[in-house]
Amino acid sequence: MAKYVEVPVGPQHPALHEPIMLRVKLDGEVVEGVDIVTGYNHRGVEKLGEKNSWVRDIYIFSRICGICNAVHAQTYTQGVEKLMGVEPPPRAKYIRTIVMELERIHSHMLINAVMAEAIGFDTLFMLIMRDRERVMHLKEIITGQRVHADIHIIGGVKRDLKPETAEKVLRVLDYIEARLKHYKKVFEEDYTIRKRLEDVGKISKQEALKHSLVGPVLRASGVPSDVRVDDPYSAYDELKPNIVVRHEGDSLARMLLRWDEALESVRLIRAAIKNMPKGNPVPKAIKRAAGKGEVFSRVEAPRGELIYHIVSTGGPKPYRIKVRTPSFNNIVNSGFAYIGERLADVPVILTSFDPCISCTERVLVVDEKKGLRKWVPFMALSRGEIRVA
Amino acid sequence: MRNKLIRYSPWLVHFNTGACNGCDIEVLAAITPLFDPERMGVKLAPNPRHGDILIVTGAVTKKAGERLKRLYDQMPSPKAVVAVGACAISGGVFAGSYPLVSGADKVIPVDVYVPGCPPRPEAIIDGILKATKKLEGGGEGD
Numbered sequence: 001m002a003k004y005v006e007v008p009v010g011p012q013h014p015a016l017h018e019p020i021m022l023r024v025k026l027d028g029e030v031v032e033g034v035d036i037v038t039g040y041n042h043r044g045v046e047k048l049g050e051k052n053s054w055v056r057d058i059y060i061f062s063r064i065c066g067i068c069n070a071v072h073a074q075t076y077t078q079g080v081e082k083l084m085g086v087e088p089p090p091r092a093k094y095i096r097t098i099v100m101e102l103e104r105i106h107s108h109m110l111i112n113a114v115m116a117e118a119i120g121f122d123t124l125f126m127l128i129m130r131d132r133e134r135v136m137h138l139k140e141i142i143t144g145q146r147v148h149a150d151i152h153i154i155g156g157v158k159r160d161l162k163p164e165t166a167e168k169v170l171r172v173l174d175y176i177e178a179r180l181k182h183y184k185k186v187f188e189e190d191y192t193i194r195k196r197l198e199d200v201g202k203i204s205k206q207e208a209l210k211h212s213l214v215g216p217v218l219r220a221s222g223v224p225s226d227v228r229v230d231d232p233y234s235a236y237d238e239l240k241p242n243i244v245v246r247h248e249g250d251s252l253a254r255m256l257l258r259w260d261e262a263l264e265s266v267r268l269i270r271a272a273i274k275n276m277p278k279g280n281p282v283p284k285a286i287k288r289a290a291g292k293g294e295v296f297s298r299v300e301a302p303r304g305e306l307i308y309h310i311v312s313t314g315g316p317k318p319y320r321i322k323v324r325t326p327s328f329n330n331i332v333n334s335g336f337a338y339i340g341e342r343l344a345d346v347p348v349i350l351t352s353f354d355p356c357i358s359c360t361e362r363v364l365v366v367d368e369k370k371g372l373r374k375w376v377p378f379m380a381l382s383r384g385e386i387r388v389a
Numbered sequence: 390m391r392n393k394l395i396r397y398s399p400w401l402v403h404f405n406t407g408a409c410n411g412c413d414i415e416v417l418a419a420i421t422p423l424f425d426p427e428r429m430g431v432k433l434a435p436n437p438r439h440g441d442i443l444i445v446t447g448a449v450t451k452k453a454g455e456r457l458k459r460l461y462d463q464m465p466s467p468k469a470v471v472a473v474g475a476c477a478i479s480g481g482v483f484a485g486s487y488p489l490v491s492g493a494d495k496v497i498p499v500d501v502y503v504p505g506c507p508p509r510p511e512a513i514i515d516g517i518l519k520a521t522k523k524l525e526g527g528g529e530g531d
Contacts (some may be wrong), residue, residue, distance in 0.1 A: 037474060040453040041407045044486040051485075060482050066411025066507065129421035136418070147411040147507050 004032055009346060020134035020331070020355065024338070024346055030233065034338040037329060049321045054080055055288060057318065058152060064323065067107050067294050070099045071301040073152040076321075078233055078277040079152055079297030084288045090235075092281035094272050097235040098143060098169075099149050101265040101272070105176065106135040107302035112183065115255055118351045119196040124186065131179045134172055134265045138251045141165050155283040160335045177266045187252070197252035201349035204249055211333040214326045215304020215352055220257045221249040227300035239271050248379040251352035258354075289316050302327055303354050331355050338388045398430030399521050402406050402464065404442035406493065408447025410486050412474035412477035416444055419510035423446045426514050429514040437463045442520050446491040448483045454496045461497045469520035473513055
């Protein structure tokens, strides 16, 4: 007789907005182990990138994730620019930074809203989503699109920031800042939220480092690590962002840290608009071919460190692009955090990691007979070294 | 009679079949207070068995395609399907990639297509209202 009860959570589940499945092993109500099953969202983006040209790949890679699309485009274009020897004008760097920071604000607001919904606080969910629409509006007036910014092109940005638009952005930011402070206070003081989040899914500093977690999850466990500071890109070397660190390491710390980071982003956008250099950020011609070489490019996405490794053998197409997204580390490696918690806390812990499943998908080979599972790289699959029965 | 009742409060089932999240956050934005479709009785159903309208976002992957078919079969008739976004219509930028079956209409019958990458929340609400017209006209008779 089996000792455990296995409960599948997902792939279609009201608390999860994306297709992931958690196979939760239960002893009574206490979680004994979690199997994280992905693969519902695998779209073969890396292979698609090899088939298309350098310029078209900007749009393919930014569609890895709709929430952090501008950072994907940034990591890709800054790598390709290095490969092609193109330097974007300083004004373009500032505009890219503004778009990326707006994205960070709306991403952090979204996950806090989803968390409010996951613990059954629907009013707060609706309120945060209402204010988030203001951020989406700012993104729209700057880039022309609400979600997919698509403002990056090789050697600059697609459109300039007009002074009237900048003024409007500053005006709306005042409102957003007040609301962010209010929501932070709600998360700090509300009895229900504290009861559900405090001391749930605790991760110590050693565990976070051992399982190579990244981004807000790592910083909430007391490790100051932020690519914007460690390895500045775009306009961050001049804007000097502050790292927000918390030491509790529980779900509440992760959510509060995101509010603090959103407030820091408001400061960065204000500074970027104030110190914006003059000049034309839109390049006259786009370079379409790259020489031989390989680059390593990294960016701090809202969820953590995003890495691209781009290999070129010369010509109009990339040879290989390897993407390592923050959610891949945070979700697939996080199985240990659920053990010993209650079943009702599983969606809360998953939400506190800010899952972005569209970033997480990799090829998983399952050998049913041996009960063996392993992750395999795309190249091995495409060379036919591994046969999937 | 039943169709008439559903017209006033169509409940939604939202399934992401391999989207980039762009359409998903817009579907989520479309049910929030700024657009407020709840005034027309539109809200998310807690279970596919309670749903009237299935919203499909994203390029349909082979693995999620099986789930999509199962989810559709679990929903009671009359039901309507809205494909939201370029990917759910034809595969979008991912068309031709190896893990995809491309559009949602390859797996289940689709009634309303909402184009865009991603479509605006207003367009999604318009698509939902068009789908309620189909519910009004009667089920599929099964």
